Amino acid sequence: MKQSKSQKIRLGLFVIIGTILFVTGIYLIGQRQDMFKKTFTISSYFQNVIGLQKGNNVRYSGIDIGTVKNISMINDSTIKVDMTIEEKIISHIKKDAIATIGSDGLVGNMIVNIVPGKGTEASVKNGDIIESYSKIGADDILTTLGSSSENIAILASDLLKITNAIIEGKGTIGMLINDTLVAKNLSQSIYNLKVTSFKATESVNELNAILTDIKTNENTLLGQMINDTISGRKLKNIVSNLEASSIEIESLLKNSNDLINNINSNGGAVNYILNDTSLVNSLKSTIKNVNEGTDKFNQSMEALKHNFLTRGYFRKLERLEKKKQLD
Template identity: 70%
Template sequence: MKNTNSQKIRLGLFVIIGTLLFMTGVYFIGQRKEMFKKTFTVSTYFHNINGLQKGNNVRYAGIDIGTVSSIAMVNDSTIKIDMSIDEKITRHIKKNAIASIGSDGLVGNMIINIIPGKGASEGISNGDIIKSYSKIGTDDILNTLNTSSENAAILTSDLLKITNSITEGKGTIGVLLNDTIMAKDLKQSITNLKVATQSASYTINELNTIIASVKTNDNTVLGMLLNDTISGNKLKHIVINLETSSTEIETLLKNVNRVVDDFKLSEGGYNYIVKDTSLVNSLKSSLENINEGTDKFNQNMEALKHNFLTRGYFKKLERQKEKDEKKEN
């Protein structure tokens, strides 16, 4: 009996252990399909993995080539992703390949897509790190839509305020829409502008007519100048004469300059008057004597005005001068 119970216990433990081992094997096979394949590791870095988990698939050109083996936080803004990739795919993936995070369908699990890079490059090897490209996530799109909705609501509110102000007659546009007097004035201004435009058009037509008549009519001065070849030749002859006269005047001026230079270089009376310093000193002395004599004469006249013998005469002259000024006024 004892042997039977012991055998039952051993059998139960064997069944339990075997079941656990079977479940563990199924789990690992389900999570890591490449469990019995030769693999190599490739890494990349992301700032946001958008819900990617360990064991999610890795695809290259739409083909499952491996799984995500580990996810590690490097710092507060960088996450390292290690991928276990089938060794047979090594010759197809280059070092310039780019990794991006996508979804398996609309609501499926997150996956890593490896996109071939542009240009020639070496094949990838075990432990290499490839570049990554982060797409705009759903949260970012929702945040952008939320911000756009808020801005649209603010814009709608502002437009409603502007419309109400215009309807109430506030502002320039409101006055234009609601003020009938200004509307009449504006209408009158447009009418005046139309009349002015018509007048300008009429004036332009008249000018065109005048220009046409000038071109064809030889009786007017302008017509004669434009069309009469004889008058044109006369005018040309006058211009030639003016040019000849200017040349002769230039020659005359040269001769005058030559005469002036001869005066300056000669030793005659002109040279004596201009360059003789003794004559200049004599003239200067004479002028000083004249100024001194004039000053003394003024002093003598002032003394005579105050002399008792001649003072009455000068007062009489002053009274006569005042009477003449009163008469003139």
């Protein structure tokens, strides 16, 4: 009886241990740990792993080359994904390869896809970190679509309000569409603007023609002044002479002012003649007396000509004067 109980205990322990080993084996096989293969580890950093789990497949160019070994949170925006890769693939994966997270089919598990780089870099080594690219998840797409649909609804409502306001004739556009008088005035304004622009173009063309004629035609005065260097030098000399003359005239005027100031301020004869009224009156009186004396002298001479004592003398003088004129 005792032997049967010990046998049962041993059998139970064997079954329990076997079950544990079987479950462990199934777990390891399910996690694809590649226990019997040589592997190496590479890592990559992501902002969002989009539901990726430990044990998910890792693919390179569509071929399964390993599994996800570990997923760890570095900080609030960075997640580190460690991947176990078969050693025989190490020569094909370059350091410029890019890791992305995708889906295994439409409804399959998430996987890590390694996209080959340009192939100019060296191969990865155990413990290397490769670049990553985070795709937009389905939740982000749905959220974006939801926001877009809301914005489209708001935009449609605003457009409907604007259209109704235009139809009712509100605002500038509504007035232009519904008011024919404003439309005619606007059309007339555009026509006037067109005519003005045309005339301005004609004026510019005429001005260009005039300027061209001035530049090329040396017969006109302005053309000679622009094109003839000799005339330009002469004109420059004339301007220089005028400037020198103006300086000399200014100097002469300054000297004249100084002379006048000296005459007015000094007590010379000129100042005395110009400013003394008594001298002027005396000169006037003297001239008057001289004129009167001259007149009386003339009268006396006429009286002597007719006097019987001196009349013969004056007649003799007249004959001599006439004789000289004849000779």
